[in-house]
Amino acid sequence: MVKISISALAFLAVVAGVVLSAGAALAHASEQGFVLLLPTDVYIAAGGASVGLTVVLLALLPPGAAEALFRTVRLWPASAGFRHVTSCLTAGLLAFLVWRGFTGSRDPSVNPMPLFVWTVWWIGLVTLQGLVGPHWRWTNPWTGPAAVLARLTGARAPWRYPRRLGHWPAVGIFVAFAGFLLADPAPSDPARLAAYAGAYWYVALLGLVLFGPAWMVRAEGITVLMRIYARMAVLGRFRGRVAAGLPGWQVIRLKAPPLALAVFTLVLLGTGSFDGLNETFWWMGVLGVNPLEFPGRSAVIGQTLAGLVGCNLALIGAFAGCLWLGERLAGTRRPLREAFCLFAPSILPIALAYHVAHYLTALLVDGQYVLKALNDPLGNGASLLGLAEFYVTTGFFNTPGTVKLIWLTQAGVVVAGHVIAILLAHALALKDTPGTRRAVLGQAPLAAFMVAYTVFGLWLLASPRGL
Template identity: 65%
Template sequence: MRVIALSGICLALMAGTLWAHASEQGFVLLLPTDVYIAAGGVTVALTVVLLAVLPGGLAEALFRPAPVPWMRPRVRHAASVLAALLLGWLVWRGLAGTRDPLVNPLPLVIWVVFWIGLVSAQGLWGDLWRGINPWTGPAAIMRRITGWRAPLRYPRRAGHWSGVLGLLGFAGFLLADPAPADPGRLAMAVGLYWCAMLVGLLAFGPAWLLRAEAVTVLMRAYARMGIAGRAGGRLALGLPGWQVLAAPKAGAGLAVFILVMLGSGSFDGLNETFWWLGVLGLNPLEFPGRSAVVLPNLLGLMAANAALVAAFAACLWLGERIAGGQASLRALFCFYAPTILPIALAYHIAHYLTAFLVDGQYVLAALSNALGLGHVHVTTGFLNTPGPVRLIWLGQAGVVVAGHVIAILLAHALAMRTGRGARRAVLGQAPLAAFMIAYTVFGLWLLAAPRGA
């Protein structure tokens, strides 16, 4: 039932899909998940051991990109304007169209195409969002027609903290709202958010999007994980994460934003488990509905993010003390926070894989109907047999383990830049590596845990 938080479908609406995901989770519980989880933790641990004995510069050498020839399109703002027009049409359909979120195009585009598909593609490939951002084109047209210039300067000290609040608001809507996929409710939220961010952009200029608009900040952060980016003014390709090493050090607000990306994604899985429902004193087999857990889920979201930030900071502080360094905790936090991005992206992909396989079919069905191409049969039959479920689970587990391995490699490469030598770098990274191993096991447990919400 892990897709419920993503697609936000009310219980009475999706009897077939709910059964499919319950069946899939039941098969997962029959797999030797304890063996897979242990193997994942051991794999990450072996990565740490290898880094201790291999040449010190190996990790950074792995992430060195290679330039490729590329002709950059010269069309400016056209895709952004089209994206804004599409978004306006989707909001109208959310308000005036069918109330079925599996038929209405607004929930399908927002929760499946954007939140699963585009966010994952952004992290795997590179900065796709820059061209289709739905604010830059309309703002450019307004400036050209009216001669408008931003009257205010975005406060430098504000950093990315407004973006952090926006991300927490988005996560709260996704996880705690009683019906985040209801077309009418979603249309109001999307429409008001788009208008508010356009006002901010016109008032403060591009800095507003880069620091205060949560979706753009999130997409730019995930773009650092893409294999495609720019190096030396040219397009370059490299291993996932090479842009993390090439990017400037994050500020405090962006560093916290990255941790909140992971913390919110993790709680997105945790809040559905039998364990969490047990904490709330609820019978998972008689779940009273999302409206009954709004406040507990909001408090849990805040607590999960606070605990993650505190644990990450504690590991950095302890590692610095072990290595005999004198760097401040703030500097360490900003320096190493981007290495969490591979874990956040990996869990995002793994957590929503099943949702994409099922709800993606509804997207195809809606598109086919709109184009007059005929009926598309939606099936969840592949979730009712052990073979496909085993492949899905192994794929999810593999993605999570790969994300943690990349995170450890990035952290080691950054540690080597401090010039302390391989031995002190490994010592300093020991607590953070232990944290990442523990989080690997935790992430795999989340994927396999029984769910009741």
């Protein structure tokens, strides 16, 4: 079994190399209107082929080979010590950022409020949660203040969270957050963002005080987001100890999520996909807008919100349709809802990969502004990090070599996410379906869907953007 696993890993390394060494295609279009109109067909074809070959390999491997890749190594005893202390410190940092949002510069590249919300948290900390380990236990800004309030008042949560609501409030909150991110005319305006962030912090804290921890793990959209992505991390908890394994190992060991949480997982992917799609020239053409004379977000708010909802509904429908067809091909009698909940977590690697790839260029630029903000957090000319002569550069967008490196990194991340997703889906199918033949037949439509989505994702990365 170990020998087979090593062979599978070697194969995946080879097909990944096909993507990373594909011939001299020279295109890339990063965020914020950076466009190089050069062909990317070779990279896209290589990425789709590598994922397709992975599907073929898994169909030929004996049972248990895919699941063996997700074996874990148990490390040290798990602990959540000082998490209330660090939570209070995070809440204090948020309060400082809100204050600076109202009182600091209105320039979002200078004011630390939008820099820390969109770059440090939304790009950096979400990625860290999904790739490395669940830091949200310590960086959640609500659990510590709620514990302090409970300690001072001696009061317990007066209400019980309604079980029938499940995770649906979290789905609604995340969709609202995505709508603000993608459709609001000025989501990076420091004062506007500070007002929304401050109000949301108070509302979430109120929910935690009134309903207890159940509110945080079921209804609070940001925490549910972080808990879902934690299932993809290399590090996690297993039988009282910290364990490590291939990204996705926790998905294999956890039971299937409830329907609302499964839908949340699909919404993560749909939102990330639309986040890239709504900036493309193609989408501008659908809206009838000249991408080189974009009239501003305020002119397309309704269309953007409709596109966000429509993209998510289309993805959920396509995913459910592939599962329905797979169940018919395999001859199983599993209800569609059960299959949807079982296989939805296999989408997580794709959603996380899109998040990382889509925001890589933003991180390269805005990360430099974050360093400048850390160097002078009060805007009074201080140089806490000794970066008095630090200048932000975008020179790496001006040379073919660095542009090609950025594109290859993004493409490699996307392909790796799809390969892991197929491995997960295959392992979940074999775990829950009797017989290898039935499992492979049942997974075939879903695998085809993932291959097609690989090509779509690489096209998104390479498409010219108009925002």
